[in-house]
Amino acid sequence: MPNLTQNFNFKKPLQTENYDIDVQNSNWDKVDAVIPLSNMARQAIINGNFDVWQRGTTFTNPANLQYTADRYMWASVPDGGTNPILVHSRLTLASGEIPNSYFGYRINSNGSGSSYGASSLHWFSQPIEFGTRYLCGNGKKVTVSLWARSDIPGKKLGFWLRQTYGTGGAVSASEVINGASWTLGSVWAKYSFTFSTNTLASKVFSSVNNDMLEVAIAYQWGTAFASRVGTSTPETFVGAGNIDIAQVQLCAGDVALPFQPRSFAEELQLCQRYYERYDGVAASTRLNLPAAVAYDSNTFRTSMLFRVPKRVAPTMTQGGVFRFIPSGIGTNIHFFETTPFGTGIGASTSGATVGNSTVIQSNDTGGWIAADAEL
Known part of the structure; x- marks a missing residue:
């Protein structure tokens, strides 16, 4: 013993x-x-288990370069072709279907699409902040893995990487690192590919610190991009049905390590470095902003600290309808003096007395505020 x-x-x-x-x-x-998942070499993908969906859980025909599940962006370049109706959604897995996972990502297609040009490409990607500087270099390898399935007979899926050095100034050009593709089966299977990254010698990085390693999962490609996924044959969406993925991972080295889920709290906090949303979706869950003070006769002002400091000063957006409480009078809000740590919020009014206070609240039909600092 x-x-x-x-x-x-x-x-x-x-x-x-x-x-x-x-x-x-x-x-x-x-x-x-x-081994802690906070180590980028162990798992560089954020939200690899598809637990966090701040923007919603269903997206019909998302636009080119639109984010869906947190940290994932959909890119659509039909090159003169016509896409089928594509519905992206959170997939709830059957209990025990894939160990250590509860959710996946589903794309439902109502057909194959038509007339795609040679430069057509549809891919789902995540930009890994500082992935180039920390994971790439001469002799360095990374391994991408995921689980996938499709009930569309013959449907293929592929991987590729893009090693970038940032934007602004005379930075080195980004580099595509070709990968591979597979024909998916109707039952879950794990797919992985090991990439040899490019040297960093003599490369010029951006002074604004926004280099990234992009992990791309290709769903459709024309002949001009077929080599990115290790083939010479173009691929459509093939037919009607579902394409499902789960447990996306990138780790340093040439082995697809076992997937380790993070806690939801940690995953959410990592996502909120890049995007954070405040929702008031109904009368029972109104969004109440911090108390506002009349700055002048036409504006009330308040401020909001972000739950998590952002990568950079974010772009602020809002939707829905807001009002003053207790009067119930509607107002339009705007943002000012936004930093990575918070933002000022102004609300239009008339005849206000400087120094008086009020509360700004989303009305019963809902209102939201979002801070976007994605790469």
């Missing part, structure tokens, strides 16, 4: 025992289970 170490209960064979490979593997499994 082996001895056990004090902290992690690793098995240590006795001096009289041969070292059993099963014991060794058991010890490695324990090491893997405690």
